[in-house]
Amino acid sequence: MSNDTFIEGPLYAPRAKVYPQAVHGRFRRIKWVILCITLGVYYLLPFVRWDRGPGLPSQAVLVDFPHRRFYFFFIELWPQEVYYFTGLLILAAMALFLMNAVAGRIWCGYMCPQTVWTDLFYAVERWVEGDRRERMMSDKRGWTFTHVRQVALKHFLWLMIAWWTGGAWVLYFADAPTLVKDLATFQAPFIAYLWIGILTATTYIFAGHAREQVCIYMCPWPRIQAALTDEWALNVTYRGDRGEPRMSVKKAEQARAHGETAGDCVDCHQCINVCPTGVDIRDGIQLGCIQCGLCIDACDTVMEQIDRPTGLIGYDTDVNMQRRREGKAPIYRPARARTLVYAAAMAIVGGIMLYSLLTRSMIDVNVLHERNPLFVQLADGGVRNDYSLRLLNKGAERSFALEVSGLPGAKLQAAGVSRRPDGKLAIDVGQDQTREVRISVQVDPGAVPAKPVDISIEATDLTTGQTVAARDHFVSPGR
Ligand code: SF4
Ligand code: SF4
Structure with a gap:
């Protein structure tokens, strides 16, 4: 150079x-x-x-x-x-x-x-x-x-x-x-x-x-x-x-x-x-x-x-x-x-x-399927799946009614949560807060699906009647 x-x-x-x-x-x-x-x-x-x-x-x-x-x-x-x-x-x-x-x-x-x-x-x-x-x-x-x-x-x-x-x-x-x-x-x-x-x-x-x-x-x-x-x-x-x-x-x-x-x-x-x-x-x-x-x-x-x-x-x-x-x-x-x-x-x-x-929307719901275990086989032959459910309330204090759809015969349960006269779970969420609840979806022996089924957890605001839903799936031993 x-x-x-x-x-x-x-x-x-x-x-x-x-x-x-x-x-x-x-x-x-x-x-x-x-x-x-x-x-x-x-x-x-x-x-x-x-x-x-x-x-x-x-x-x-x-x-x-x-x-x-x-x-x-x-x-x-x-x-x-x-x-x-x-x-x-x-x-x-x-x-x-x-x-x-x-x-x-x-x-x-x-x-x-x-x-x-x-x-x-x-x-x-x-x-x-x-x-x-x-x-x-x-x-x-x-x-x-x-x-x-x-x-x-x-x-x-x-x-x-x-x-x-x-x-x-x-x-x-x-x-x-x-x-x-x-x-x-x-x-x-x-x-x-x-x-x-x-x-x-x-x-x-x-x-x-x-x-x-x-x-x-x-x-x-x-x-x-x-x-x-x-x-x-x-x-x-x-x-x-x-x-x-x-x-x-x-x-x-x-x-x-x-x-x-x-x-x-x-x-x-x-x-x-x-x-x-x-x-x-x-x-x-x-x-x-x-x-x-x-x-x-x-x-x-x-x-x-x-x-x-x-x-x-x-x-x-x-x-x-x-x-x-x-x-x-x-x-x-x-x-x-x-x-x-x-x-x-x-x-x-x-x-x-x-x-x-x-x-x-001033309300929302999220659901997370528990991984361990994916399902629980009950003594009577029924099956239970557990989920973490989170309700979001961006406004004044309100109550939600919960129900599950997509799986015939499914029942929704949650420890420490009261039920309304119509049998639905009722959850209160404070103003501008979220509330997390562990819920279970349970089916009797005759209703256990042979393969995973999509389900929907629906939360209805009891003040306004507005419903929000979160989708997940239900797993059974036959999966
Ligand atoms: S516009 Fe401002 S920055 Fe540009 S030459 Fe003029 S005085 Fe300088
Ligand atoms: S201010 Fe105006 S007149 Fe003075 S040098 Fe700048 S352009 Fe020229």
């Missing part, structure tokens, strides 16, 4: 620290509003109460691991209904695809937790250490007393936010007011402190230190979305046809006075200075751009100051960029095959989930 095949020098460019500058404008305001709403919901939701009646938790959103329940306002999900989460994941994926098809990485720029917390951490940094210029100067001056004090305060505030982020997370897994009290008095379970520690560390590291590197190097979504996007998706775009050749205001005036072409970009670098990932959008769409729109605000401000039309950077499509170069009017197609397919998939999955949620 020849030495020519080796690349000399480092394979990767050294990382330049990003010092995003404060910016004002339409997209910055939208980002502040989204930040306040999303963080407000995250931190405060565990304290929202929801009355579900006596004996049930009053927290609106609760993951109740000990009782294996998930509560979301009026919805209560049992472990058997975990498929709803699968549906939610499909809906979330489709929503992400749809957002991407309409407006590129709008999720990354406005709603992704990494973006939201990093934005908050930047705001704290700016408040403590000053804007871009002050922070750069401080770093250049080195560890002066003021710099040490500012950095210490900044990290303290970051850790407080990170700690509260971890604290809010665990409140979704227990009654929030009680857990807050237990945490404060060091009586909470160890696992709560452990999770607070983990979430504190990850928030502090990702939002305070890794920042834009999470988006550029760690997150898979930019790679995936690059394969999903098309020329009709809106992306933050530098309108080079209008901006180039870039030059200062003075040079542009001189060039125009001589009949030469001068673009609207004055090469002020404001779009780069405000960028949270340090991208120069004038180089075109790139992986580092999270489509946050802050460079639009920065450039619009510059354009207003120099009395030129805003919109040198804006949300635009590849199709329109081409049409602009050809002197044609822009066109937009938010409704096209892929967006309609994503929207239809969301409507179908959402519709199925809603229908199944509204029509789901």
